[in-house]
Amino acid sequence: MSKDLFLRITNDIIAYDVQPLPRHFEYFKPKIDALGRKSFSTIQKCTSALRQLAYGTTADMFDEYLQMSECTSIVCRDMFCRCILELYVDEYLRKPTSSDIDRLYSAHEEKHGFKKMLGSINCMHWQWKNCPVAWKGQYTSGHQKYPTIVLEAVASYDTWIWHAFFDAAGANNDVNVLNQSSLFDDIKNVTAPFTVNGNTYTNGYYLADDIYPDWATLIKAYSTPTEEPRIKFKRFQESACKDVERTFGVLQGRFHILQMAGRPQSVNKLRRILYCCVLLHNMIVEDNGFNISWLGEELLNTREANPNFVRNRSTSRDVRDQEIRDRNIHDQLREDLTQHIWDLPPNFRTLNA
Secondary structure, eight states, X not given: OOHHHHHHHHHHXXXXXXXXXXXXXXXXXXXXXXXXXXXXXXXXXXHHHHHHHHHOOOGGGGHHHXXXXXXXXXXXXXXXXXXXXXXXXXXXXXXXXXXXXXXXXXXXXXXXXXXXXXXXXXXXXXXXXXXXXXXXXXXXXXXXXXXXXEEEEEEOTTOOEEEEEEEEETTSOHHHHHHHSXXXXXXXXXXXXXXXXXXXXXXXXXXXXXXXXXXXXXXXXXXXXOSHHHHHHHHHHHHHTHHHHHHHHHHHHHOGGGTSOBOOSOHHHXXXXXXXXXXXXXXXXHXXXXXXXXXXXXXXXXXXXXXXXXXXOSSOHHHHHHHHTXXXXXXXXXXXXXXXXXXXXXXXXXXXX
């Protein structure tokens, strides 16, 4: 994280002035105790919290560097995560707007060759060290030896995380997590009809691996292709689907706390830590200038007109789910995309490297 971004965060926390002021923002305000001594500054508290997230070590590691006790460091981390969520969740973990989608379409078609691709989806497990004994059965899956909580994420080529759902117990597989998440709640209202190989489709799509169902909004690779067009499609699909895996690697590399076993005994604290890391990750991507999209006038104007903005759903949930889960559309769209990929020039990867 750059110095400018760090100072921006600390200044935003200090400048937050909503009455009544929430307790987690009040915690970062400079104070003087009964003996006239100053408390830790906002920069010290934010430094302690960020170092715990970045290095994944115990809270007492920085007691000599920051002259801060273990208990105070833990409170700093928890309060910092609350502040980050309240300040930035609407901007840095938003649903894509129509302008965002247009930019994603162009970038993914240029980099991967997939026409009208929104991103790729997958899940990541975070180990929970201090999971209560009574809950270990539901938080432990067959392929994991320890309790975990599952993060479902959608990422684009620039490693920006557009969707994050962290609530499902580790015993769930990717399909169970998908059925619990809100990913497709308003997909029909943010995507426009598009044409591939002469056929028109109404919903955008994400690339997914083999465990996901054959839905119209999820495009998987062929399991055992024998024809050349399908072999090429499988190679391109698996390559583009690595965007979300690469994003998980970058996220864990920046915040080593996600590589270590989670120590808090509360699911809510783990959730706040995870979402805080996701928001900070997106902020770093934007600060480095790698983001494909940005907060445009469309979303700003909508929020100014209605601060409690939520997209209206034009169709009932049953009708929407039926369209999203249509297997025939999935098969037809995959065939059209296969033909589109097959028609790409042989040196497509070289030209767009």
